[in-house]
Protein backbone atom coordinates (compact mmCIF):
# COMPACT_ATOMS: atom_id res chain seq x y z
CA UNK A 1 0.00 0.00 0.00
CA UNK A 2 1.19 3.50 -0.84
CA UNK A 3 2.50 5.41 2.17
CA UNK A 4 1.39 8.99 2.77
CA UNK A 5 3.44 11.66 4.47
CA UNK A 6 2.16 14.88 6.02
CA UNK A 7 2.38 17.88 3.68
CA UNK A 8 5.68 19.70 3.15
CA UNK A 9 5.93 23.08 4.83
CA UNK A 10 6.95 26.28 3.07
CA UNK A 11 10.16 26.32 5.13
CA UNK A 12 11.03 22.87 3.82
CA UNK A 13 10.32 23.98 0.25
CA UNK A 14 12.57 27.03 0.65
CA UNK A 15 15.31 24.80 2.03
CA UNK A 16 14.97 22.36 -0.88
CA UNK A 17 15.13 25.23 -3.36
CA UNK A 18 18.35 26.40 -1.70
CA UNK A 19 19.90 22.98 -2.46
CA UNK A 20 18.88 23.12 -6.12
CA UNK A 21 20.68 26.19 -7.43
CA UNK A 22 23.50 24.54 -9.40
CA UNK A 23 23.62 24.95 -13.19
CA UNK A 24 23.16 21.63 -14.94
CA UNK A 25 25.84 22.24 -17.61
CA UNK A 26 28.66 24.68 -18.27
CA UNK A 27 26.72 26.00 -21.27
CA UNK A 28 23.10 26.87 -22.02
CA UNK A 29 21.69 23.43 -22.85
CA UNK A 30 18.55 25.08 -24.20
CA UNK A 31 20.58 25.79 -27.32
CA UNK A 32 20.50 22.04 -27.99
CA UNK A 33 16.71 21.70 -28.06
CA UNK A 34 15.29 25.14 -28.96
CA UNK A 35 15.80 24.75 -32.71
CA UNK A 36 13.49 21.69 -32.70
CA UNK A 37 10.89 23.26 -30.41
CA UNK A 38 9.90 26.54 -31.99
CA UNK A 39 12.70 28.46 -30.28
CA UNK A 40 11.69 27.40 -26.75
CA UNK A 41 13.52 24.85 -24.60
CA UNK A 42 11.64 21.54 -24.66
CA UNK A 43 11.37 21.42 -20.85
CA UNK A 44 9.85 24.93 -20.78
CA UNK A 45 7.05 24.06 -23.17
CA UNK A 46 4.21 23.42 -20.76
CA UNK A 47 2.22 21.75 -23.55
CA UNK A 48 4.92 19.05 -23.83
CA UNK A 49 6.32 18.83 -20.28
CA UNK A 50 3.70 20.00 -17.79
CA UNK A 51 5.33 21.27 -14.58
CA UNK A 52 4.08 20.12 -11.17
CA UNK A 53 4.55 21.76 -7.80
CA UNK A 54 4.00 20.53 -4.26
CA UNK A 55 0.92 22.28 -2.86
CA UNK A 56 2.88 24.42 -0.39
CA UNK A 57 5.43 25.18 -3.12
CA UNK A 58 2.64 26.47 -5.34
CA UNK A 59 1.21 28.73 -2.63
CA UNK A 60 4.69 30.03 -1.71
CA UNK A 61 5.62 30.85 -5.32
CA UNK A 62 2.14 32.09 -6.24
CA UNK A 63 2.29 34.65 -3.45
CA UNK A 64 5.70 36.01 -4.30
CA UNK A 65 5.62 35.94 -8.10
CA UNK A 66 3.29 36.10 -11.08
CA UNK A 67 5.17 33.23 -12.71
CA UNK A 68 2.79 30.37 -11.84
CA UNK A 69 -0.87 29.56 -12.49
CA UNK A 70 -2.84 26.41 -11.74
CA UNK A 71 -3.19 24.19 -14.78
CA UNK A 72 -6.73 24.05 -16.17
CA UNK A 73 -7.52 20.48 -17.20
CA UNK A 74 -10.02 20.27 -20.06
CA UNK A 75 -10.71 16.65 -20.92
CA UNK A 76 -12.11 14.01 -18.56
CA UNK A 77 -8.76 12.21 -18.48
CA UNK A 78 -6.93 15.47 -17.68
CA UNK A 79 -9.41 16.17 -14.88
CA UNK A 80 -8.86 12.67 -13.46
CA UNK A 81 -5.09 13.18 -13.64
CA UNK A 82 -5.37 16.48 -11.80
CA UNK A 83 -7.57 14.98 -9.06
CA UNK A 84 -5.16 12.07 -8.59
CA UNK A 85 -2.21 14.49 -8.31
CA UNK A 86 -4.00 16.57 -5.69
CA UNK A 87 -4.42 13.48 -3.52
CA UNK A 88 -0.63 13.22 -3.58
CA UNK A 89 -0.27 16.89 -2.53
CA UNK A 90 0.78 17.91 -6.04
CA UNK A 91 -0.57 20.71 -8.22
CA UNK A 92 -0.03 20.63 -11.98
CA UNK A 93 0.78 24.18 -13.04
CA UNK A 94 1.70 26.36 -15.97
CA UNK A 95 4.26 29.15 -16.01
CA UNK A 96 4.32 32.38 -17.97
CA UNK A 97 6.92 30.96 -20.35
CA UNK A 98 10.65 30.88 -20.93
CA UNK A 99 10.90 34.55 -21.91
CA UNK A 100 9.46 35.58 -18.52
CA UNK A 101 11.13 32.89 -16.41
CA UNK A 102 12.39 33.92 -12.95
CA UNK A 103 15.26 31.66 -11.99
CA UNK A 104 14.71 32.07 -8.25
CA UNK A 105 11.02 31.14 -8.56
CA UNK A 106 11.44 27.94 -10.56
CA UNK A 107 9.82 24.84 -9.13
CA UNK A 108 11.54 21.69 -7.92
CA UNK A 109 10.26 19.97 -11.07
CA UNK A 110 11.95 22.64 -13.26
CA UNK A 111 15.19 22.50 -11.30
CA UNK A 112 15.48 18.70 -11.38
CA UNK A 113 14.51 18.09 -15.03
CA UNK A 114 15.60 15.80 -16.79
CA UNK A 115 16.83 13.62 -13.92
CA UNK A 116 15.10 11.60 -11.21
CA UNK A 117 16.30 9.23 -8.48
CA UNK A 118 17.33 5.70 -9.39
CA UNK A 119 16.45 3.08 -6.77
CA UNK A 120 18.53 -0.04 -7.33
CA UNK A 121 17.62 -3.75 -6.95
CA UNK A 122 18.47 -3.59 -3.24
CA UNK A 123 15.95 -0.77 -2.75
CA UNK A 124 18.73 1.76 -2.26
CA UNK A 125 18.78 5.25 -3.79
CA UNK A 126 22.17 5.04 -5.45
CA UNK A 127 22.17 7.31 -8.53
CA UNK A 128 20.25 9.71 -10.73
CA UNK A 129 18.81 8.65 -14.07
CA UNK A 130 17.15 10.36 -17.01
CA UNK A 131 13.36 10.39 -16.86
CA UNK A 132 12.33 7.71 -19.30
CA UNK A 133 9.37 9.56 -20.77
CA UNK A 134 11.53 12.54 -21.81
CA UNK A 135 14.70 10.79 -22.97
CA UNK A 136 13.89 11.16 -26.64
CA UNK A 137 13.20 14.86 -26.29
CA UNK A 138 16.01 16.08 -24.07
CA UNK A 139 19.33 16.11 -25.95
CA UNK A 140 21.25 15.93 -22.67
CA UNK A 141 20.20 12.30 -22.34
CA UNK A 142 22.72 11.45 -25.04
CA UNK A 143 25.35 13.74 -23.43
CA UNK A 144 25.44 12.61 -19.79
CA UNK A 145 29.11 13.58 -19.52
CA UNK A 146 28.07 17.23 -19.97
CA UNK A 147 26.16 17.24 -16.67
CA UNK A 148 28.24 18.93 -14.00
CA UNK A 149 29.38 16.80 -11.07
CA UNK A 150 28.49 19.65 -8.69
CA UNK A 151 24.91 19.50 -10.01
CA UNK A 152 24.73 15.72 -9.54
CA UNK A 153 26.14 15.97 -6.00
CA UNK A 154 23.75 18.75 -4.92
CA UNK A 155 20.75 16.98 -6.43
CA UNK A 156 21.71 13.69 -4.83
CA UNK A 157 21.75 15.42 -1.44
CA UNK A 158 18.35 16.98 -2.16
CA UNK A 159 16.77 13.65 -3.16
CA UNK A 160 18.24 11.86 -0.13
CA UNK A 161 16.38 14.31 2.10
CA UNK A 162 13.17 14.37 0.09
CA UNK A 163 12.88 10.59 -0.26
CA UNK A 164 13.24 10.14 3.48
CA UNK A 165 10.57 12.75 4.02
CA UNK A 166 8.14 11.48 1.34
CA UNK A 167 7.95 7.66 1.23
CA UNK A 168 5.27 7.91 -1.48
CA UNK A 169 7.83 9.55 -3.77
CA UNK A 170 10.33 6.82 -2.95
CA UNK A 171 7.71 4.27 -4.08
CA UNK A 172 7.06 6.20 -7.30
CA UNK A 173 10.77 6.24 -8.21
CA UNK A 174 11.24 2.64 -7.12
CA UNK A 175 8.58 1.70 -9.67
CA UNK A 176 10.09 3.87 -12.45
CA UNK A 177 13.54 2.38 -11.73
CA UNK A 178 12.09 -1.13 -12.08
CA UNK A 179 10.57 -0.12 -15.42
CA UNK A 180 13.92 1.30 -16.56
CA UNK A 181 15.69 -1.98 -15.69
CA UNK A 182 13.06 -3.98 -17.58
CA UNK A 183 13.41 -1.70 -20.60
CA UNK A 184 17.18 -1.94 -20.47
CA UNK A 185 16.99 -5.75 -20.40
CA UNK A 186 14.57 -5.75 -23.32
CA UNK A 187 16.55 -3.39 -25.56
CA UNK A 188 20.07 -4.31 -24.42
CA UNK A 189 20.80 -0.60 -23.88
CA UNK A 190 22.73 -0.13 -20.62
CA UNK A 191 21.18 2.09 -17.95
CA UNK A 192 22.76 5.53 -17.77
CA UNK A 193 23.35 6.24 -14.08
CA UNK A 194 24.84 9.42 -12.68
CA UNK A 195 26.46 8.85 -9.33
CA UNK A 196 27.59 11.33 -6.68
CA UNK A 197 31.27 12.13 -6.56
CA UNK A 198 31.76 10.60 -3.12
CA UNK A 199 32.29 6.87 -2.39
Ligand code: SF4
Nearest residue numbers: 029030033041043138
Ligand atom coordinates in the same frame (compact mmCIF):
# COMPACT_ATOMS: atom_id res chain seq x y z
S1 SF4 B 1 17.37 20.06 -19.85
FE1 SF4 B 1 17.12 19.07 -21.86
S2 SF4 B 1 15.13 19.77 -22.61
FE2 SF4 B 1 15.74 21.16 -20.94
S3 SF4 B 1 16.81 22.87 -21.94
FE3 SF4 B 1 18.38 21.37 -21.38
S4 SF4 B 1 18.60 20.07 -23.22
FE4 SF4 B 1 16.68 21.18 -23.43
Ligand code: SF4
Nearest residue numbers: 044095097098101110
Ligand atom coordinates in the same frame (compact mmCIF):
# COMPACT_ATOMS: atom_id res chain seq x y z
S1 SF4 C 1 9.29 28.23 -14.72
FE1 SF4 C 1 11.03 28.66 -16.04
S2 SF4 C 1 12.27 26.78 -15.97
FE2 SF4 C 1 10.19 26.24 -15.25
S3 SF4 C 1 9.09 25.54 -17.08
FE3 SF4 C 1 8.66 27.74 -16.81
S4 SF4 C 1 10.19 28.76 -18.11
FE4 SF4 C 1 10.92 26.66 -17.77
